[in-house]
Amino acid sequence: MKVKNSFKVHSRIWISTEDGNYLGEGRVFLLKGIQEYKSISKAAKSMEMSYKKAWNMVNTMNTISNSPLVTRTIGGAGGGGSKVTEAGMKAIELFNEIKTSNKIHLESKIDQIDFS
């Protein structure tokens, strides 16, 4: 007798507006990196992403959002850097909230389904 397989469901979510893609796994990961390193270039490096790509992602998110998710400080004693704003932290939190809710929903759904 063949042992019944146990099926798992996976998902990737992303958020868009009429102006294009807004948030997804990669962008949220980048925001978390900027929060940690206080620098777009260091966050990009930690993800093996080019600075140009990271900068474009930040720019797109900032343009779409009603208030910027990341702000840049130029010069000063620390030589400048980047900061995830309150709006940015809220965006990370909301994305994770949707992701978790989605995971719970899918897991309960797959449990009700007999794929065999």
Added chain:
Amino acid sequence: MKVKNSFKVHSRIWISTEDGNYLGEGRVFLLKGIQEYKSISKAAKSMEMSYKKAWNMVNTMNTISNSPLVTRTIGGAGGGGSKVTEAGMKAIELFNEIKTSNKIHLESKIDQIDFS
């Protein structure tokens, strides 16, 4: 005043077992093609996919599933072909059921969330 963006949520789902990936958008699309064309090669061609890749996908699904999703008939008056089994049709249906349920869940979730 900036007009508030309306946010949309998107998702891609896939099903796996301990033996690897089982069903996803691409595989379900392939199964539907085989159902339509009664042929793996014609279904693959319609998706601009190589026959080898399509055959591997079918083989993986058939191996993972308790009963095959696609069967092949060799020779005969029609020259042989492929057929999506009842188990295959059920798999397409269940995948679409999870996908629809997931879409409804995510849409109601995003409606409750204020990203602005």
